[in-house]
Amino acid sequence: MLLHLKKIFTPEQVKEIREHLNSAEWLDGKLTAGNASKDQKTNQQLAQNNPLAIKLGDFILQTLGQREDFMSSALPAKIFPPMFNRYEGGGAFGFHVDNAIRQVPNTPVKIRTDLSMTLFFSEPDEYEGGELIIEDTFGQQKIKLPAGDMVLYPSTSLHKVTPVTRGARVSAFFWLQSLVKDNEQRRTLHQLDQSIQALRQDLGEDERVQNLIWVYHNLLRQWSATN
Numbered sequence: 001m002l003l004h005l006k007k008i009f010t011p012e013q014v015k016e017i018r019e020h021l022n023s024a025e026w027l028d029g030k031l032t033a034g035n036a037s038k039d040q041k042t043n044q045q046l047a048q049n050n051p052l053a054i055k056l057g058d059f060i061l062q063t064l065g066q067r068e069d070f071m072s073s074a075l076p077a078k079i080f081p082p083m084f085n086r087y088e089g090g091g092a093f094g095f096h097v098d099n100a101i102r103q104v105p106n107t108p109v110k111i112r113t114d115l116s117m118t119l120f121f122s123e124p125d126e127y128e129g130g131e132l133i134i135e136d137t138f139g140q141q142k143i144k145l146p147a148g149d150m151v152l153y154p155s156t157s158l159h160k161v162t163p164v165t166r167g168a169r170v171s172a173f174f175w176l177q178s179l180v181k182d183n184e185q186r187r188t189l190h191q192l193d194q195s196i197q198a199l200r201q202d203l204g205e206d207e208r209v210q211n212l213i214w215v216y217h218n219l220l221r222q223w224s225a226t227n
């Protein structure tokens with residue numbers, strides 16, 4: 001399942017975030033690449049302990065926490081603090097699969113990467129190339145979203161970012177461990193939740209809706225793990 005979440009940030013918020021990011025200290029992205037992906041990666045990143053990255057990352061997580069579409073589709077248990085990258089001058093990231101386990105810096109917290117996310121801060125017409133290509137059972141998808149939008153995709157997917165040959169592509173990228181590891185189970189719960197919300201609109205606090213809510217919770221109880 002690949003999900004496009006629209007307008008996480010308003011154009012005004014994107015503008016402000018971009019201004020901060022423009023004056024930040026960008027480092028070679030190879031510094032955080034595993035051995036296998038080092039050769040594949042020619043971009044720049046903010047250090048994970050960069051105060052701006054920490055502040056913006058917290059703001060992203062706070063904003064996402066209030067989005068029902070995100071909470072319902074991702075069912076996050078633990079979220080890795082967002083990181084920030086920039087591709088320009090031919091910068092790219094070749095095909096790879098993300099590491100399965102990520103340790104949150106300076107903590108004992110380990111996160112299994114179930115879902116990967118890219119939150120775009122550059123408008124598609126600001127740069128050439130820079131498509132996020134995702135390959136999975138649903139075929140190959142080419143993702144290039146408006147600034148302020150985010151894509152969520154299974155971390156099991158092979159993916160790459162094509163070379164940016166004009167302008168710059170700036171984004172936040174991060175991972176989460178879901179309460180529901182299985183993509184199909186998580187998708188079913190999301191579908192059920194969406195149907196319940198739609199029925200609730202029409203029927204209000206109806207007994208039949210209440211029954212479906214119990215079904216939702218009982219499925220979630222069966223399929224979830226909180227650690």
Ligand SMILES: O=C(O)CCC(=O)C(=O)O
Pocket residue numbers: 085093098118132159161171173
């Ligand atoms: O820049 C992106 O959209 C994805 C980055 C990525 O795949 C990674 O850092 O593992």
Ligand SMILES: [Fe+2]
Pocket residue numbers: 096097098159
């Ligand atoms: Fe990746």
